[in-house]
Amino acid sequence: MPLETPARIVSELAARGYNAEREAITLLADAEDTDAALERALEAVPQDALKIEVSHVKRSLETDTGPASADPPSAAGTTPSSPPTEDPSVSTGNNTQTSTDSGGLDAVETEGGSRHIDPEQLVVDIAGDMTGESTGTGEYKDFVAVFRDRYERLSKKLRGRVNHRPTDALEALPGNEEAALVGMVSDIRSTASGHWLVELEDTNGTFPTLVMKDRKIADLVQELLLDEVIAVEGTLADDGGILFVDSLHFPDVPRTHEPSTADRPVKAALISDVHVGSQEFMADAWHRFADWLHTDDAEGVEYLLIAGDMVEGVGVYPDQDEELDVIDIYDQYERFSEYLKEVPGDMEIVMIPGNHDAVRLAEPQPAFDSELRDIMSAHDARFTSNPSTVTIEGVSVLMYHGVSLDEVIAELPDEKANYDEPHKAMYQLLKKRHVAPQYGGHTRLAPEEKDHLIIDEVPDIFHSGHVHKLGYGKYHNVLTINSGCWQAQTDFQKSVNIDPDAGFAPIVDLETLELTIRSFG
Template structure:
């Protein structure tokens, strides 16, 4: 038997939509006629099986006898088969995975360092759409575009850009004036201003004082506590862009607010949809390397993608935290199953290979990934991209806009959601309803408006965190909670996670929604949730 026989067997199996246990491939390779043995196995294997297992091969070899035309060529091969009938625990990344290897025949007989091959298309899923019908476009990927050095001028540039671009969405609604011009107007004048929220504080009598800043200076605006819109002040974050209209006090030193305007998503927004029935799976926070990574749930998800039920799932959008990382939170090393960051990504790649190869994959980084913490986060460096090359995924920055068959999806990992939930009242934003916190980011047209808080922000020549164009879908992760809903016809989805509750999460009272995969019909924007845990 030629040395490359195991690799040929693997290739034949994957071309027919099957994975295989390593020992099953070894037993097939040791048969007197591997080709005939393979055909017999595929004839006898159950119709719903996706993985060729050792017992399937053994049943065929035993039926034909060791000396028959498809029998094992050596007794040693039979011994190896009997010694490998117990599958390893999926929680042990060093154990032999229950999929075939992509190594050549010289190493195919060695039990060490097995590596699952990438699966091809899945015949059982019948995912047979013409590739020419697919379209995937990336907008706003800032990987390789970072110019910030941390100088004062960088901070000036990014805030000027924010004020100009978001201000342009507001200036047409009001008769705005610069701060210095308002200061020189007579008392009693009707005035309006567009600016960054510089400060928010309450007065002794319970009113609110909001200070707006533009390129010329600052001006204070008083929101009376008994006005209908007073509760909007509770939604404000420092550094967001806002427009206010009102009346100047007699001494012109302050303005009484009559109305507030946010950049917001227009109520007339009409989302785009795909021209055919096609679906996308939206997931995030896999956290490979953690002791709590749910390998069984992930494998069930990957297996499901090979079934007819998932035949319309042609895209997989992964919103960050592929791995658990190292040193992300106190005493994290005590909760790691894999302590080397590169080995974590290698393990993640092995799990990614279980996804059908005819699914298009887009990935952005998160705060646990090996990229800079400050947002926007460029996509991974070349070394990590090479490790995660299974199925040739599109790896882009956090955030990025992805247009899938005409449907725009804003992918953002979601670190700023912690800040929104902490700053806003519980009835407006909470971990139990993460999509409602996402509504506020859409309203502000910025994924991380507040500078200097929990979310680390990197100054650049332009503000890559602005939501310039209204997306059809807004996809985040990070908070490990599942939630979805619509805001002005924008579908907001936080997709949960693939990590069971860690000790750290217990200490901060986070009960994760793990093992879920929201599936979006791109032709209708309807959502169904598949549960795998």
């Protein structure tokens, strides 16, 4: 039997609109005539099922006059999906299509198109997954460890730009000396004259720096957040007790960054914030999106990256129970799994959790636990932590759900960060080389021995969600995308003036890094 036979069977079934159990694939692959066995199995599938089960294959092989294959273990308890009695219309994302929420019924998987994915060509590598590596106990030493790790790693990115001296060495220098310091922002305040006093801390102590209000760099002070690491250069005062700042540097992404691209024509769909379980989940839009993925128009879309909030969750915000369509959190994931089955079975799917998901709220968030993975096992999706860097076909994608964007938008001026242009807030995180710089604010952060939220390597794509707004652009050649959501405006969102961008699917050509926005809302 050729090694590629199972992969070929999966691709052939997906092209015809079917998923299949692993045991069923093995049984077909072991048949004497694989192609004939596959055709007989498809004939044996009931009209109301789109998942090839072991029982279907066994039934077809029992009618074969050739050698019978050994029976694999039974897949008891599996419920087949229930499709319509005829092929549904295929949506390209531009037309409207009437569809209804399954309301707890099994999901529909569509046929259509001759798109083909070769599983042998799918290449995924995940870095930064901290699942199972949490060390924090909440003790004082954990906070010291995470801040020290942050300082040491980010300061290395800055020391090549300035002639850094530690704080205790600055204190020993005479006045009027030129000096530079790399430190963590421990305090920002304005003086009575309107100047900015920024206190920086390193592993040896703290030192005050002063940014004069009439200097061009004064605008940069408005971009600062507590606990981020920066570098400053300037001149010490006459008494040496303060540093007058002439220049300010962020760890930042180099302007010369050259992104990597794939070696073949292949695309990825980047979505987030599905929120299944909410009364406002847009089932129609999801069906149109899934239908489109089965068409020739979606040829080349072989990856689906979901940046958190698969479900609406329970108790996330006040009176949320009044807006739920599915009350039980596990039932929400069961429902999400049914919707996920509509996606072509040969697509590679990667998922990280968000703040509505059933994982710890504190970031970094570990990947979904084994119980939830079992519920969402239809596609053998890859589950990783929030954040993680997912490299597909050589293109690195930093996936971060985006809770800290609320804090960045609240703290910075509107022209630097706002909800209508969420990618600008993401630019700030790239500039600071950290996805959640401010500790102790509204973003829940877990103290660990290692700071898992640092952006060590420059990504080719930065993908986020959370704020339910669509935004995209490039920052120093990093394609930055906030992918909106699949949830219409809730009463809670109305109360906080959030008007979501729902039903959009950003599609990235990994060979060229060109971005196309598909609308299914």
